[in-house]
Amino acid sequence: MVETDSVNFILKNKQILKDITIQAQNGETIAIIGPNGAGKTTFLKMLRAFLSLTSGNIYIVNKLLEEYDNKELSKLIAYLPQTTKAVACSVEDCILLGRKPHIKYFPSAEDYKKIHQIMEELHLTKFQGKNVLNLSGGELQKVLIARSLVQESNILFLDEPINHLDIKNQLEIMDVTKEMTLQRDLVTFIVLHDLNLAFKYADKILLLQNGHNKFYGNKENLTEDILSNSYGVKINLINFNGVQKVIY
Amino acid sequence: MGKIKKIVLLCIVSISLFAEEKSIVVKDILDRKVTLNKPIKKVIALGTSLSYVTYLNAVDTVIGIESIELKDVEKRTYTYVNKEKVKNLPIIGQGGKAKRPNLEAIITLQPDVIFTITQDKMEADLLSKQLNIPVVVVGYGRNTIDFETVNYSLKIMGKILNRDERAEELINYILQLRNYFKKPTEIQNAYIGSVAYKGLQGITSTQVDFMPFKLANIGNEASSIQKSGHVFINKEFLLMKNPINIFIDTAGWKLVMDDFKTNDEYYKKLKAFKNNTVYLLLSNTFYYINIDQMLANSFFIAKKIYPTLYPDLNPVEKANEIFNKFVGEELYDVIKNDTGGYQKVYLNDVNELVTEGIF
Amino acid sequence: MEVQIKFWTILTFLALFIVVLTLKLGYMEHSFSTIFQTLLNSDSNESLSYLLWELRIPRMLAAFAVGAILALSGAILQSILRNPLASPFTLGLSQGAAFGASFSIIVLGSATISIGFFQDISLVVVGAFLGAIVSSLLVLGFSMIKNISSEGLILAGVAIAAFFNAATMLLQYFSTDNQLATAVFWTFGDLSKGKWTEILLVFIFWLGGMIFVFIRGWDFNTIVWGETHAKSLGVKIWSLRIYALLVASLLTAIATAFFGIIGFVGLIAPHIIKLIFENQKHHFIFFASSILGGIFLMAADLLAKEILSPISVPVGILTAFTGVPLFLFILIRRVMRGRN
Numbered sequence: 006m007v008e009t010d011s012v013n014f015i016l017k018n019k020q021i022l023k024d025i026t027i028q029a030q031n032g033e034t035i036a037i038i039g040p041n042g043a044g045k046t047t048f049l050k051m052l053r054a055f056l057s058l059t060s061g062n063i064y065i066v067n068k069l070l071e072e073y074d075n076k077e078l079s080k081l082i083a084y085l086p087q088t089t090k091a092v093a094c095s096v097e098d099c100i101l102l103g104r105k106p107h108i109k110y111f112p113s114a115e116d117y118k119k120i121h122q123i124m125e126e127l128h129l130t131k132f133q134g135k136n137v138l139n140l141s142g143g144e145l146q147k148v149l150i151a152r153s154l155v156q157e158s159n160i161l162f163l164d165e166p167i168n169h170l171d172i173k174n175q176l177e178i179m180d181v182t183k184e185m186t187l188q189r190d191l192v193t194f195i196v197l198h199d200l201n202l203a204f205k206y207a208d209k210i211l212l213l214q215n216g217h218n219k220f221y222g223n224k225e226n227l228t229e230d231i232l233s234n235s236y237g238v239k240i241n242l243i244n245f246n247g248v249q250k251v252i253y
Numbered sequence: 254m255g256k257i258k259k260i261v262l263l264c265i266v267s268i269s270l271f272a273e274e275k276s277i278v279v280k281d282i283l284d285r286k287v288t289l290n291k292p293i294k295k296v297i298a299l300g301t302s303l304s305y306v307t308y309l310n311a312v313d314t315v316i317g318i319e320s321i322e323l324k325d326v327e328k329r330t331y332t333y334v335n336k337e338k339v340k341n342l343p344i345i346g347q348g349g350k351a352k353r354p355n356l357e358a359i360i361t362l363q364p365d366v367i368f369t370i371t372q373d374k375m376e377a378d379l380l381s382k383q384l385n386i387p388v389v390v391v392g393y394g395r396n397t398i399d400f401e402t403v404n405y406s407l408k409i410m411g412k413i414l415n416r417d418e419r420a421e422e423l424i425n426y427i428l429q430l431r432n433y434f435k436k437p438t439e440i441q442n443a444y445i446g447s448v449a450y451k452g453l454q455g456i457t458s459t460q461v462d463f464m465p466f467k468l469a470n471i472g473n474e475a476s477s478i479q480k481s482g483h484v485f486i487n488k489e490f491l492l493m494k495n496p497i498n499i500f501i502d503t504a505g506w507k508l509v510m511d512d513f514k515t516n517d518e519y520y521k522k523l524k525a526f527k528n529n530t531v532y533l534l535l536s537n538t539f540y541y542i543n544i545d546q547m548l549a550n551s552f553f554i555a556k557k558i559y560p561t562l563y564p565d566l567n568p569v570e571k572a573n574e575i576f577n578k579f580v581g582e583e584l585y586d587v588i589k590n591d592t593g594g595y596q597k598v599y600l601n602d603v604n605e606l607v608t609e610g611i612f
Numbered sequence: 613m614e615v616q617i618k619f620w621t622i623l624t625f626l627a628l629f630i631v632v633l634t635l636k637l638g639y640m641e642h643s644f645s646t647i648f649q650t651l652l653n654s655d656s657n658e659s660l661s662y663l664l665w666e667l668r669i670p671r672m673l674a675a676f677a678v679g680a681i682l683a684l685s686g687a688i689l690q691s692i693l694r695n696p697l698a699s700p701f702t703l704g705l706s707q708g709a710a711f712g713a714s715f716s717i718i719v720l721g722s723a724t725i726s727i728g729f730f731q732d733i734s735l736v737v738v739g740a741f742l743g744a745i746v747s748s749l750l751v752l753g754f755s756m757i758k759n760i761s762s763e764g765l766i767l768a769g770v771a772i773a774a775f776f777n778a779a780t781m782l783l784q785y786f787s788t789d790n791q792l793a794t795a796v797f798w799t800f801g802d803l804s805k806g807k808w809t810e811i812l813l814v815f816i817f818w819l820g821g822m823i824f825v826f827i828r829g830w831d832f833n834t835i836v837w838g839e840t841h842a843k844s845l846g847v848k849i850w851s852l853r854i855y856a857l858l859v860a861s862l863l864t865a866i867a868t869a870f871f872g873i874i875g876f877v878g879l880i881a882p883h884i885i886k887l888i889f890e891n892q893k894h895h896f897i898f899f900a901s902s903i904l905g906g907i908f909l910m911a912a913d914l915l916a917k918e919i920l921s922p923i924s925v926p927v928g929i930l931t932a933f934t935g936v937p938l939f940l941f942i943l944i945r946r947v948m949r950g951r952n
Contacts, residue, residue, distance in 0.1 A: 053844065079846030086840045094833070095891040102834050106846040110827055136890050156845070320923065347923045350793030355922040356667050356804060357639035363659065372721075372790055375734045383666065383807065396788045451789055483788070 006030060007052065007160060007192050012061035014044075014051060014216075021047050022216045025061070029209065031159070031190040034183055036197050036207035036224075040236055043213035045196045046087060049162050052194070053084045066159065079106040083153035087164040087196075089145070096132045096140070096148055100124065103152035123155045127181055143174030150178060154185055161186065161193040168198065175199070179206050200232075200240075200251040224249065279409045281390040282402055283374045289387045293365045293413055297345060299354055300370035301541040302391050305406055307331035308423060308579050311414040312338055317362045319348025321540060327591040328539040330546065334580045349540065353380075360384055366413060370541065389413065393542045396482060398464045400427065403544065426578055430548055434469050434555055435562045442472035443498035443558060444491065444525075447505025449538040450483050455508040456501065457486050464547060465537075469555035492522060498558060499525040503592045504536045506608075513606045521600065531598035532557060533608060535572075535588060545579040546572075546588075553595050568595060619888060619900075623907060630910050634672045635664060637918050667804075670811060674803045675913040675927075676906035677814040678867045679877050683905020684821050685863040686878025687885075687898050691832050692856040693762045699879040700864040704747045704772030706875065709868040711776040711783070712743020714795040718787040736798065741869035747772050748861030755853050800926035801872035803913050810870040817866045818902065824859050825898040828852065832894040874909070874928045876935030881905035883942050 007029045014022040022044045029035050037045045050056045052063060054070050063070040065081060073081070083103070097120060104116040124130045127147055137145060146166060153161060163182065167175040183206050186193040197203045203210060203224075210227050212220040214235040220227050232240040232251075241252040278288050296314040298306045303322055306312055308331065318339050326332040343362065346354030353376075359367065367388045371377060372395065381388040391406035393399070404424045411420025445463045446456040459474075462481045466473050474496045478484055501509060513520050525531045534553065535546040549572035556566050573583035588594055589610065596608040635647050642660060654661035682700065689698035700706050716739030754760060754768035784792050825832065831852050835842045842849055864878070882901040889896065909927070912934060916927040 055840070055843065075843060075848070076846045079844060082844075084840075084844035086838075086844070089841065090838060092836045093886070093890045094893070098833065098891065098893060102830075102837070102845060105830060105834050108830055110830070112830070138890070344922050350790060351797035353802060353804060353924070355639060355924060357663060358922045360659065360663055360667065361639050373794060375736070379805065379807075383804070385662065385666070396790070451792055 006064075006066050007194070008064040008067075009052070010062040010064070012048075012051065012063060013059045014047060014056065015059045020216055022051070022058075022213075023218075025213075025218045027211060027218070027221045029192050029194070031192055032187060033208045034186050034193045034195065034206055035209045035211055036195055036203035037211045037213065038197055038200060038203050039213035039219070042215070044216040045213055046164055047216075048211075048213065049084075049164050049194060049196060053082055053162055054078055055084075076106065079156070079158075081158055082160040082162060083156040083158040084162045085149055085153050085164060085166055087168075089149060091137050091140075091145060093136060093138050096129065096135050096137055097124075099137050099148055100129075100152045100155055103155035106156060119155055119157075123151045127151050127154075143170045143178075146170060146174070146178060147181075150181060159191060161191050163193070163195045165196050165198065167202070175202065182206070200253075204249040204251060277412065279389060279412060281377075281409065282392050282405060283372075283377060283390045285374065285377060285388075285390060287381075287387045287389050289366055289389075289413060293415070295362070295364040296366055296368065296414070297359055297362065297364040298368045299346070299348065300350075301348070302368035302370045302410075303335070304329070304331045304541070304544070305391055305410050306368065306414070307335060309407070309410055309414055309416040309419050310581075311416055314414065315339065315342065316364055317343045317345040317358065319346050319354065320344050321348030325539065327587055328536060329543055330576050330580045330582075330584050330588075333584060333587060334582050356383055359386070368410065393544060397460065397462055398542055398544065398547065400431070403427065423579070427548070430551075430575070431468060434551070435559075436470055437559050437562060440470060440472050441498065441558050442474050442496055443500060443554070444474040444494070444496040445500050445502070445534075446491075447502040447509060448483060449502060449504050449536070453505045453508055454485075455505060455512050457488060457491070458505065459484060459486055465534075465551035465554050468548075468551040469558065471554065471558055488519065492519070495522075495524045497524055497528065497530055499523070499531045500534050500554060501531065501598070502537055503533045503596075504539065506533055510606055517604065517606075520606070521604070526598070526600060526606075529597060529599040530557075532611075533593065533596040533598060535594070536592065545575050549575050615889060623903065627907050627910070630907065630914060631672065634668055634910070634914050637914070638663065638668060639922060670807055671803050671913065672910055674806055674811050674814070674871065675910040677811055677818060678803065678871050678874060678906075679881075679909025680902040680906035681814055681818040681821065681863045681867045682874065682878040682909075683881035683901045684818060684825070684898055685860040686905075687882035687901040688821070688825060688832075688856050688860040688863075689878070690882050691836060691894060691897075692853055692860075693765055694836060694838075695762055695766050696883065697879075698766060698769075699875075700860070700868075701873075701875050701878070702766065702773065703751055703769030704774075704776055705744050705751075705861055705864045706868060706873045707773040707776035707780070708747025708750075709740040709744040709865060710799050710873055711780045712739035712741065712746070713798050713869075713872075714780045714783045714787075715739050715743070717795045717798065718783045718791045737869045740798075741865045743776070744861060744865035744868055747776060748857060748865070751861075752854060752857050755857060756850070797926075799873050799928075801874035801928035803871055803874075803909075803927055804924075805872065806870045814867055814870065817863055821859055821863045822899065822902065824855070826895055828855070829893065829895040829898075832856075832898075836894075872928070874931055876931040876939070877905045877909055880935050880938055880942075881908060883939070887942055887945065 009025055009027050012022060012025040025048065037048065039045055047056065051058050065073065100120050100123065101112055101116065104112055108116065129147060129151055132140065132144065137148065140148065167178055179202055182193060185191065207224055209222060210220065210224045212235055219235045220231050229240055229242050238253055243250045243252055276288055276290050278286060280286055294314060295316045296306060297317050298315060299319060303318065306315060312335055322332055322339060326336050343358065345358040364386060367386055369377065369388060369390055370392045371390055377388050377390050391410060392402050394402045407420040407423055411417045443466060445459055447454055448458045448460045450458050460483050461473055461475045461479055463473055474494050475484060475486060520526050534550045536543060537547045537550065552566060552571040553568035556563050556568050569585050572585045576582060576584045585594060593608060593610060595611045597611050598606060598608050601607045636644060650657045650660045650664060686699045689703060690696055713736050716735040720735050750772050751769055755765055784795055787795065831847050834845050834847045835849065835852060839849055881904045882897065885897055885900045885904060912930045913927045916925045916930045919925060
């Protein structure tokens with residue numbers, strides 16, 4: 006469970022985030038959307054305690070964020086940053102890093118079991134033994150998602166996880182994420198640029214513009230007008246075969 | 254029975270007496286207690302302690318040398334006289350300050366003692382430990398010549414090399430030389446330039462406690478700066494002091510000449526250059542201190558500054574006497590051929606700096 | 613796996629080759645059988661036995677120990693700072709040691725002191741050790757500045773190195789001829805300057821370093837992915853950085869204090885390992901770098917002894933001359949592979 010209450014963030018006299026109040030339950034997928042510079046990544050970083058808020062409160066599983074130390078948070082939250090500069094290592098070892106919050110000195114047989122399990126679930130077994138540097142962008146992202154999932158956290162924060170991927174990979178990753186969210190009862194926040202994907206996969210949507218919370222709630226309640234105002238372009242919503250489509 | 258007992262007793266006593274003779278203990282100049290087993294037949298001399306071995310007439314005990322002893326042989330009297338004797342000896346290292354010798358080479362040659370000149374007690378101890386051979390440290394003085402150190406070095410090396418008489422002879426001779434100099438009624442000052450220091454230097458390199466000046470009772474122009482040691486003076490200082498007498502170490506003469514090419518105005522302002530009272534001395538230092546040349550220089554300087562005090566003194570003859578005493582050959586001409594010997598410096602008609610041999 | 617087998621086999625053969633040559637080559641030539649016999653039975657040839665056991669073997673072991681410890685230090689620094697240029701030299705640790713040694717030689721007159729149980733400790737050793745520690749504390753101080761990046765830390769290291777260089781030069785300018793020569797020669801590094809005690813100490817410190825990196829191995833594996841990734845996986849970045857810098861400094865300090873400055877080993881060995889092995893975890897990288905560094909320095913020292921025999925070339929010069937082309941070769945290969 007993730008909750009924020011009037012979160013403000015001011016950096017160098019500039020208000021980056023203003024009065025963000027949201028609530029998310031287990032099993033929910035929340036898409037964070039909005040124009041560039043809206044503060045999406047900043048917000049996610051705040052939730053993960055990588056930035057200190059100026060005012061307001063953040064609650065993770067009913068406890069104030071400040072009361073957790075980083076190690077505890079790394080067990081509760083799996084955070085995948087926007088950019089990853091891949092490092093030479095085997096796929097297996099890379100995913101194994103996801104177990105780091107739970108490892109004292111050396112990984113156990115249990116840990117290895119979990120790695121292989123997640124690799125099977127995400128169809129990554131064929132990459133076993135390969136160097137991460139030799140994977141394509143999409144394949145690497147999947148490996149990183151696997152790493153995040155093997156962390157066995159209750160909360161998943163993904164910052165623009167599908168940006169440079171082709172359609173097939175995008176859908177694959179979103180499918181896996183959604184499935185895992187439901188299966189494991191996670192709270193999942195995903196920063197997305199693709200509005201269609203947002204509408205397809207998310208339960209709730211947080212629309213930020215200039216640090217302001219323009220909309221937070223079930224995606225059904227998000228109107229064309231609010232979208233158009235926030236993005237500054239004419240956006241239309243069309244219902245197509247029961248699925249909400251975004252046209253612009 | 255009684256007779257045999259007596260003979261046996263006699264044997265034991267003589268053996269034990271002989272055994273007493275078999276080892277000696279010396280304290281070297283770094284206060285290290287060194288035990289050596291006599292007889293000392295094989296010697297290795299590092300750090301140009303070969304000079305002392307040569308002065309003590311014990312070069313035939315040397316079984317290996319540093320390659321530095323084969324270089325620039327005319328620049329040092331002891332290397333010159335050793336030329337033929339040591340050129341076929343095995344090389345046991347490079348030599349030169351702070352460089353370690355080849356340990357294996359020394360061990361293979363199995364010397365009875367190793368002499369060295371160093372300030373580093375740790376290094377001497379380490380060397381001795383690694384080679385399992387006694388190391389005796391001698392020297393000429395910490396940073397400049399110190400006659401107490403010289404005498405002590407001669408004494409202990411004389412004892413070790415069985416040259417006690419020769420050591421005594423040299424010690425007395427040096428004392429004799431030191432006592433030769435008379436005290437003038439009025440002390441004159443002089444300046445010494447081009448003192449070697451971390452390499453060859455120009456005219457601004459001087460030694461505040463320059464031994465030849467001290468021996469000959471001459472005041473040092475640079476003594477107002479500090480009490481002892483080497484110093485690089487400001488060119489202006491020399492101009493201000495404008496000494497009548499300037500002595501220059503031959504080793505750095507070329508640098509002075511080069512400087513003159515670009516700064517001739519400066520030198521023309523100096524009294525001594527105008528007056529023709531600039532003289533070149535034999536090299537006081539080359540790699541290490543040249544004690545005999547330094548002593549010889551004292552006489553030349555004394556003669557030039559206080560000519561009336563020493564009417565019968567011929568510096569070249571005296572130099573040769575000193576060389577003969579130390580290394581057994583009169584080497585002034587050899588030195589003169591190599592670097593010019595004692596020379597006068599003056600400006601000629603076309604204002605070039607010229608040297609002229611005096612003797 | 614295959615690469616591993618090949619690597620260790622080649623390395624073992626190389627090591628044996630160097631050991632054999634080190635035992636055989638020297639001032640005098642002896643046959644293999646003589647040497648072998650003398651090693652087994654010292655009475656058969658006392659002087660050769662002394663030569664082997666008191667000179668050649670200690671020096672060879674010193675080379676291995678120093679090479680291993682410097683390689684480990686370099687590997688730790690490169691990992692923790694995520695910078696391939698990090699090494700004891702580029703962070704000013706060696707320069708700090710040089711300053712400490714010069715200070716002892718020139719200001720304190722390189723005497724000896726006795727501290728309790730330890731008799732006759734060279735002030736030069738103490739000075740070099742303290743100098744390295746002081747410079748590492750400076751690096752540490754910089755590393756604690758909030759949000760300083762790895763690049764920033766390398767720059768700080770370069771500045772610290774420059775500072776100590778200048779301070780050393782100042783000392784040397786006012787030194788006497790003899791002191792200058794001693795101080796300068798100290799910086800060349802000399803593996804004959806120590807005996808069993810020093811070698812043992814270096815080994816012990818190396819062992820301590822290996823224990824540290826093994827325990828924190830997975831932290832290192834994580835931190836190379838970047839600070840955000842590492843933080844999100846719960847790694848205590850600051851504490852790891854501080855401990856790692858401290859350990860790397862101690863490793864460098866002990867080797868440099870006894871044997872002088874020997875460069876490039878800490879830089880090159882980890883690079884070669886990372887070049888040959890792409891996927892390896894840091895546990896392996898640290899260990900393999902150490903072994904490679906040790907063998908590399910053994911080879912360099914052997915060359916240093918023999919190339920101009922009986923005159924010995926300072927080993928630091930040889931590591932530079934062999935190290936730099938090797939380094940450039942690695943660099944070029946990396947660039948070429950990057951292109952493909």
